[in-house]
Amino acid sequence: MNPRKKQVIDSALQLFIEKGFHNTSIQEILDRAKISKGTFYNYFSSKNECFMAILEQNRYEANLRRHEILLGKDVADEQVLIEQIIVLMKINKEQNLIPLFEGVFQSNDTELRSMLARYRLYEVEWVSNRFVDVFGEEARPFTFELTITFFGIIQHLSMTYRSSHGIAIEADKIVKIAFRNIKAILPVMNSEEILLTQDLWYLIESRVERKSIPIEEIIDKLMSFHEGLMYENADCIGVQFTESLLDEFKRENLRIAVIETLLKGFRNSLAETPNVAESIEIANLMWYYLKNEQESK
DSSP: OOHHHHHHHHHHHHHHHHHOSTTOOHHHHHHHHTOOHHHHHHHOSSHHHHHHHHHHHHHHHHHHHHHHHHTTSOTTOHHHHHHHHHHHHHHHHHTTOHHHHHHHHTSSOHHHHHHHHHHHHHHHHHHHHHHHHHHOGGGHHHHHHHHHHHHHHHHHHHHHHHHHHSSOOOHHHHHHHHHHHHHHHGGGOOGGGOSSOHHHHHHHHHTSOOOOOOHHHHHHHHHHHHHHHHHHHTTOHHHHHHHHHHHHHTSSSOOHHHHHHHHHHHHHHTTTSTTHHHHHHHHHHHHHHHHHHHHHO
16 A cells, blocks of 8 residues: 555545544545545545445454464464454554444445445454364354354443443453353353354355455565665665565465564564555565465465
8 A cells, every 4th residue: 555545544534533424525535635536536436445445454454463463372372362352442442433333334325334344244254263263173163153242242241331331441351251251151052052153154254255365466566565665765674574575475385484473574664664554455465365375275
């Protein structure tokens, strides 16, 4: 993502939070971002697509933080999972997105509601798969229903707490309580009483568009990114990490452990630079590719 596109997304997000999605015009986004209408439509075909880019940006950031939390740790560690789950909640709070999401769900805009539903579905899928990591393969038939129950507990306990205390409960506290409760539920679950089966999950999942990322696309993006870094600042430490990642992705046999280590350095080295948005997008594509590679083996 180039800096100008990120500027448009950030400006749109500020306006959506201040005025609400439907009360914000494209002209106001143009004025806030100081761009022309042609520039906006070069990036997005509509205001809805701009909203989708905000959701994607948040999901990219959450994925990267979660990968970094897990790096070098046991996938079955409950505390690691709790810390990972909290990540997206913290991002949504940092961006003040909760009121925006609530406004979208209360609207009659079916396209927007579908976008937000897909955003949440990705989260359900991720948590469901991580429950298998933590509870074991024998829990897989129950993890879809368990995940929905988990988020239901979080939602209703949070709403009730806010209504009674006048303040929101801390994310880490509510997630720990919800996790404790589903751990207690899991031992008494049996296949004959499951309402949300894996078959239903596969049906829902099949309706979500999945993209396959060829390794050539990653190499092309890294090469283009490297050229840009060399032009701007050849001494930037991010150049070294980009070159190392390029070398790894050009190998006949990927060394996934090496790439995972390099990715954290790549991201950190560019965190305070104008290239941060593009580095996050590329890093997320690499994580996504590695995940698909591991699942295919």
